[in-house]
Structure formats: C-alpha cells, structure tokens
Amino acid sequence: MTAPAHTPVQAKSITATDLDLYYGSFLAVKGVNITIEPNKVTALIGSSGCGKSTFLRSLNRMHELVPGAYADGEVLLDDVDIYAADADPVQVRRQIGMVFQAPNPFPTMSIYDNVAAGLKLNSRKIKKSDLDAIVERALRGANLWDEVKDRLGKPGMGLSGGQQQRLCIARATAVEPDVLLMDEPASALDPISTLAIEDLITELKKEYTIVIVTHNMQQASRASDNTAFFNIEGTGKPGRLVEVDTTEKIFSNPTHKETEDYVSGRFG
C-alpha cells in the first residue's frame, strides 16, 4: 500500500466583505473586511468574546447552525460567494473543513472509520483500495500514521487527547478541502502535543489555506504567516477586525495602538 507523496497544491483564498454576524438581534461581529491568502496560515487573535469563533464559523457556514444566527455580507472562496442564494452549505463545508477546540472523534467508530467518515458521505462510492490509500495518506499527513497503523480497527476514543485531535485533523483533511479552519485546536492539549499540532499546521499549509484561532501569542508568532487582531469596545458591543497584516508586523510594529497593547500584554 503506497500513499501518494505530498505535493504542494494551490489552495483557495477567502475574501470577506462588509461581513456582519448576528445571533438573533444581537450583532456579534461587525463590518469585517479581510483577505485570507491561499497556502498561508492566518491566525485570529483577540480577547475573549470579541467574535473570533463567530467569524471563523461564518467562513464555512457553521455560524447559521445556531438557531436565529445569520450572516450579512459577502464571503468569497476564490471568486465564488459561499453566501450566494444558490450556494449549498453542505458543499461549502465540504470545501472548507473545520477542526474544533476539543477533539470530537465519532465515539462508536474505529480510527479507520473516523478518517473515512467524510469520504463515505453524499453517497460517494470509493473502492476499498482507494479508501485505504486515502486514509493512510490523511493519517500520515496528520503525523499519526506510525502511532495507529497497527490498530486502525480500534475505537478512535481509545487514543490520547493529542492523538484524537490529530485524528480529527486527518478526518478533516481526508475529504481534501481547500481551506482548514481551526478553533483553538491545541488549547486542550499538553505542550508536547501542542508543538506536534503546530508542526503539523506548518506542514499542512503546503496543501491548504489555514485559519486558526488562538489565545497563545507564542503559537500565533511561531505557526502563522499572517495575523488578524479582533477587538471589542465593551460587553454588548460588536467585535470588529482591528487590523490584519503579516505576523511579523503585527508582533513587532502594528499600525494600531490597541493591537500593540494586546500583543505586548497591556490591555484593558
């Protein structure tokens, strides 16, 4: 069984224009304009409650799953509006995958079936041998293959937290999306597993556009190319994007004073 080697793939960009995000009548995030570059890691930083998760979830139409929640504005994947009237959220999520804060493998499924879960959706028929190859490739891509290759049939829940998170990354990449969204993917993990995930992210940008929410400044500076800083004036006010630039610039010489205060640890 041989898996195809990793070759750099042209991923897609995301462009949000005047994006407002609501929970019912509550405006949670206001007026975001941002271009997320392809094959780059973009980190979203900002204090708690400023709308990072809300914005991230709007990028693959997960936001609207909360009853009453909706988005107003435009989000382009390359040049296709994912909020167009004829856009199918299921197809959008197929192209823009997501990894969550806490690992969430399907508890009744084996490691293999977890990775293959997305591939069996939408009544796609895949030959067993192809499926094997894709599963192996995804697990190798998630730096998990060597640890699990002898127990692919065992439950995914039997893995450690860090392994489970890499399993979820493999599950998300197995369907070959263009973009991977990650909401604090390492916040529930120990430092070693965290570093493993960061290395993996650097590796994955060869094939994917990556957006990652993090509260960890070192993580943002280590793992990302660009950084977007979100802030909020006060409770009840909407969050907004203050600035987005190269990570280097944001951490050394940001344009806005509030960004500098935040990255240097002086906020409030």
Add this chain to the structure above:
Amino acid sequence: MSSTNVDDLQSVVRGGPARGGAGDRVFRGLATGAGVVILATLAGVALFLIVRAWPAITASAEDLPGGENLLAYIWPLTFGTIIAATIAIVIAVPLSVAVALFISHIAPRRIAQPMSYLIDLLAAIPSVIYGLWGIAVLGPASVGLLRWLEDNLGWLPFFEGPASATGRTMLVVAAVLAVMILPIITAVTRSVFEQTPRRLQEGALALGATRWEMIRLTVLPFGKSAIISASMLGLGRALGETMAVAIVLSVSGAITFDLIGSGNPSTIAANIALDFPESSGLAVNALIASGLVLFAVTLVVNMAARTVINRQMRI
C-alpha cells in the same frame, strides 16, 4: 485537624452531620425498603402464579378445558401473543424513531413542541377506546388493504388469506398495538436523541454531512441503546395488552402466520380477560398457567434487553 475539617465540610455538603445522621438513616431505610418491597412483590406474584397453576400442570388432559393437554392449550395463545407483539414492534419502532427524529432534529421548534404534546396525549387514551377504534374504524377501513395484500403478496405466508371481511385480523390488532406503544418509544428515544453532544453533530456537519447523514453518523449511534430499551418497553406493553386485543381480534385458536384472515390465535392476556369470568375449577388453573407463561416471556424479554444494553455500554 485537617481531617475534622474535611468531615465538617462533608456534613455541610450533605446537609446533616457526617455519617449516621437521623435523616441519612431514614432515607437509607426508605430506599432499601422500597427495593425490598419491589423484589418481594415480584417473588409473590411468581409464587402465586406457580401455586395456582400447579393443579393444571399436574392434571391429566381430559380434565382440562378442551380435553387436551396443557401445552396444547397454552401454545396457540403464546404464539398469538408473540406474533401480535412482534408485528406491533416491527410497525412501531421505525415509526417512533422517525417521529422522534422529526421532533428532535427536523421540525422547527414551533411544530415540534405541539407535536410531542400530541404524541404524549396518545399515551393517555384508555385501551378500551383503542379497542373500539380498532373494531369500528381501523378494521373496516383496512379491508381494502387486506384484500390488496392477499391479491398481490399472497405468496407470502403472512398474507395468504382469505382476507377478512371485517378487518378483525392479526395485522389490524398489531397496528392498534403499534399506535398504543408509539408514545412510549417516541418519548424515550426523543429525549436521548436530543442529548446527542453538539460537538459531535457539528463535527459531522463540518465534514459536509447533510442533515440526514449527520443523524446517521451521530444521533442514531448515540441513541442506539435507547432505541433498544424503548423497544423492549414497548414490547412488554404489547405482550400484556388485553382490552384492545380482546375487542378487535376475531379468534379461532388456529396457529397460523396468516395476518389478514379471520381465524386467528388469541393472545394470553385477551384470553384470560374473555374466559376468566365464565371459568371455574381447573379451567381457572389453566388460565393462571397461561398467565405464568406470559410472566416468563415478559421477564425473558426484559432480561434480553438488559443484556443487549449492557453489551452496548461496554463498547
């Protein structure tokens, strides 16, 4: 020093002095007592059934009603009971699970709420009413369908016919039973479906699953043991249901898989209800013996359900 502090803390948490407080003792006594009473009742019922069935078990064939041996008397009833309950489960489980999923995951809240109230109301209807509905409405209404089944699926032993002209058949009884057990199965499975962790459902949707695929990937596996235990609850109820069967079913005592004819085996419960008032002597003992069989079948069903559920849990 520190250990007394811990004790103090526990006593505060438990709302009384640590270990052996009066309230604690009373509560433990009540809980244990309730458990013992339940076990004693169960044992008492079993004992009563065995003691009163004994004369029929030991009697010779010619002394029993119908002049046959006890097994020949009870077996058709057991057969009828199991057939009626099984068909009812086959109809009710998919329907209940579908309704439960509709309420928990598909219908907008505005429709889901009233719908679940309505389903709960079904459980409040007395079984006599179900029986009357079965014989007066569902039976006559089903005659056309029964004929169609005979004409088109007559090669199956279930629909061999000849189709009943009144609709008082096993299939209609099973349908009535299915409606009767639908509320309990729906209520149990719905409440578990609703508890499916959100992070699992979102995980499936983020992979590009449609709503139905998300349900298949997360909700159904999560609710699997609930579906099994709810089905067993429903089965238990269908096995013991008396009035509806007694009213609707037209009985000949034949052992047949034909579900649409007018010659059907009765069920244990319905037979007891119909025959008990006119029975005396050994006939009463024979009825009680059939009750003992029903008791055993119900017990076995429940134990099987437990085993299945425990095995599910361990995975």
